[in-house]
Amino acid sequence: MKQYKYKINGNLYNVTVNDIEDNLARVEVNGTPYNVELDKPVQAAKTVVRPAAAPKTPAGAPVVARPAASSSKSGVKSPLPGVILDIKVKEGDAVKKGQVILILEAMKMENNINADKDGVVSAIKVNKGDSVLEGTDLIIIE
Numbered sequence: 001m002k003q004y005k006y007k008i009n010g011n012l013y014n015v016t017v018n019d020i021e022d023n024l025a026r027v028e029v030n031g032t033p034y035n036v037e038l039d040k041p042v043q044a045a046k047t048v049v050r051p052a053a054a055p056k057t058p059a060g061a062p063v064v065a066r067p068a069a070s071s072s073k074s075g076v077k078s079p080l081p082g083v084i085l086d087i088k089v090k091e092g093d094a095v096k097k098g099q100v101i102l103i104l105e106a107m108k109m110e111n112n113i114n115a116d117k118d119g120v121v122s123a124i125k126v127n128k129g130d131s132v133l134e135g136t137d138l139i140i141i142e
Helices: none
Strands: 002-008 011-021 024-029 032-037 074-077 082-087 100-106 109-114 119-124 137-141
Touching: 100 137
Parallel strands: none
Antiparallel strands: 002 011, 011 024, 024 032, 074 137, 082 100, 100 109, 119 137
């Protein structure tokens, strides 16, 4: 439901769009209901394909990548817990500081994770669909 206020020729109109089904919209103008026929059916919003469910171990427990012990190589760490939606680089790729290297979904929002320095991707520590915790090494850049 969306509400709009229009002023036409000095007259104020409060318009509420209740719902739209195919090419028929149910609206209210100043409290009076109307069925409005649209020229074309409304296109559905483009959907993003998300993993169906997080992977599970043979015992049925969810697979969650835990933060690894610190290493001498610098890794791009997860800033918050979430699910890996897409990995934009592969091992051996040269990356620049600020380049998007993967997409992390957290709290129903897609977050671009950027390279923290120039270098070469030496290891990818996660897979698409993995659940990760804050501080988990995602990608190692040398």
